[in-house]
Amino acid sequence: MLIATGQLIATVAVLANAIVYGTDVCATVITRSVYRKLDDAAVTMSAGWGHYYGDRRMPIVGVVGVSTAVLTLLIALFAGQLGTTVAAAVTVAALLIWLALYVRIAKPINTQQTAAARSGVIPPNARALQDKWDSLLKYRITLQFTAIAGLCAALILF
Numbered sequence: 516m517l518i519a520t521g522q523l524i525a526t527v528a529v530l531a532n533a534i535v536y537g538t539d540v541c542a543t544v545i546t547r548s549v550y551r552k553l554d555d556a557a558v559t560m561s562a563g564w565g566h567y568y569g570d571r572r573m574p575i576v577g578v579v580g581v582s583t584a585v586l587t588l589l590i591a592l593f594a595g596q597l598g599t600t601v602a603a604a605v606t607v608a609a610l611l612i613w614l615a616l617y618v619r620i621a622k623p624i625n626t627q628q629t630a631a632a633r634s635g636v637i638p639p640n641a642r643a644l645q646d647k648w649d650s651l652l653k654y655r656i657t658l659q660f661t662a663i664a665g666l667c668a669a670l671i672l673f
Contacts, residue, residue, distance in 0.1 A: 521590035521599070522673050524583050529666045531580035532610070535573070536659035543652045550649075555641040562645060563632025566625035581610050584662065587669055598672040606665030613658040616651055624648045 550558045588603035624644050631638055638644065 517590060517594045518596075518673050521587060521594060521596075522670055524590065525587040525603075525666050525670050525673070528580055528583035528587055528606070529663055529670070531576050531583060532659060532662050532666065534576045535580060535613075536656070536663055538569075538573070539652060539655045539659055542649075543656060547649050547652065550645055556637045558645050559628055559631045559637050559641045562648070563628035563630070567629045567632060570622070570625055570629070577614070580662075581607075581614065584610055584666065587666065591669060591673070594673075596673060599669045602665045602668035602672060606662045606669065609658045609661040609665065613655055613662070616654060616658075621648055621651055621655075 550562070553561070584603065584606045588600065588607050591599035591603050624647060627638065627644060628641075628648075631641070
């Protein structure tokens, strides 16, 4: 019963984290290229309103993704599943690093871009803000990929 519960929770963790991963991949593959074609005002308005809605809607997905990954780790540990425990621990570490990058670097940029979009006042460093935000994507994608791969391994090893 404990193993089946762990598998169910790990599946929810995969699905929740896949939303975040997909969002970051979309930003890398599509949005980043689009923003390079736009002027600073258009980038700021688009990114700012995107962050306005994203920062209100994505936290529930992130909380579910991280909490179910932690539960997967705890269940694997209590079930005595060493391989699953290691895979889940890698997942949790990757998600915590992703979260730290978000809180320390991305979120302050989101806040500035949201404020600019809401006020209509484009900051003089608009392009630099977006470039800094974009520079995190390779790390965010790698961390989310690692997390999902770890969860998939946990599912296989349960």
